[in-house]
Amino acid sequence: MTLLDVQGLSVTTADGRPLVHDLSFGLAGGDRLALIGESGSGKSLTTLALLGLLPEQMTATGSILLAGTQIIGAADRHLTGVRGRDAAIVFQEPLTALDPLMRVGRQVAGPLARRTGLKGAKLRAATFEALAQVRLPEPERIARAFPHEISGGQRQRVALAAALACEPRLLIADEPTTALDVSVQAEMLDLIDTLVREREMAVLFVSHDLAVVAKVTDRALVMKDGRAVEEGAVRDIVGAPREEYTRRLVASARRLESALDLRSAP
CATH class of the missing domain: 3.40.50.300 (P-loop containing nucleotide triphosphate hydrolases)
Known part of the structure; x- marks a missing residue:
């Protein structure tokens, strides 16, 4: 199809x-x-x-x-x-694709919440899991960081986690x-x-x-x-x-x- x-x-x-x-x-x-x-x-x-x-x-x-x-x-x-x-998109430069004023975890949690309806502790746990799935070390620490506080490779993984959060086709x-x-x-x-x-x-x-x-x-x-x-x-x-x-x-x-x-x- x-x-x-x-x-x-x-x-x-x-x-x-x-x-x-x-x-x-x-x-x-x-x-x-x-x-x-x-x-x-x-x-x-x-x-x-x-x-x-x-x-x-x-x-x-x-x-x-x-x-x-x-x-x-x-x-x-x-x-x-x-x-x-x-469909979801991952752009070339994640520093401009991510909101510089928002912590990384919130940028992944947003689409996760829309898809699953999760809130509170369950949403935080799902956010950490989404970051872990893109092979980010210490996902809880990464979730608390702002985009400029992590490396370019880590930012691109965050952008990928956010794109995949709604399980696009x-x-x-x-x-x-x-x-x-x-x-x-x-x-x-x-x-x-x-x-x-x-x-x-x-x-x-x-x-x-x-x-x-x-x-x-x-x-x-x-x-x-x-x-x-x-x-x-x-x-x-x-x-x-x-x-x-x-x-x-x-x-x-x-x-x-x-x-x-x-x-x-x-």
Whole structure:
């Protein structure tokens, strides 16, 4: 059964400048799809459109059916149940995604309370458990901290815990490891991979990094200048890309990987 069905999605600015052009793709439960491309290719705008989160000066047209709900044109109040329950998003920079004036525990407890109706001691215990599930050490201490008092990797785990609190059917991960160092990136990718498999969730993973994509997704859709360039199995995209733009992305990723290997050599 189709969970997400995107048909002819286009995004334009208020003055009519096109940013995403006639994009179509779909996801069923448990599917793992990557949107890949350089900065400015329209990946992040696409993810925002999927949840009706585009800036006011931008307009989406076409069709986005998420768990049977038409996102385009829907009033914000009608999307409240969709966000979190059917799909949740983790952004690239958790320091800006999290409320800097609110303790970490409250930011995870909020969606938990909405889903479960828990209060008081039971809600606190469920919050600590949610933080523990994303492999945060000392979850009770982390829950009392403000976002600036914990590391970037810990903040991203908190953002993931908050996104998963309502047990969404689709996790949208928009460059969730880009702001992290290499060792923390690997831990975060392993965590996401483990959690989505355990929960049998679908994943839409946004990245410019083909090595990252290969670790957590099965299919990839390559974007350039707001358009779909190529789509297929990740192993085919990486191993035998059809389009010149995709071949350049693969070659660039391999050069970067070789440079990193040389730097890490004894």
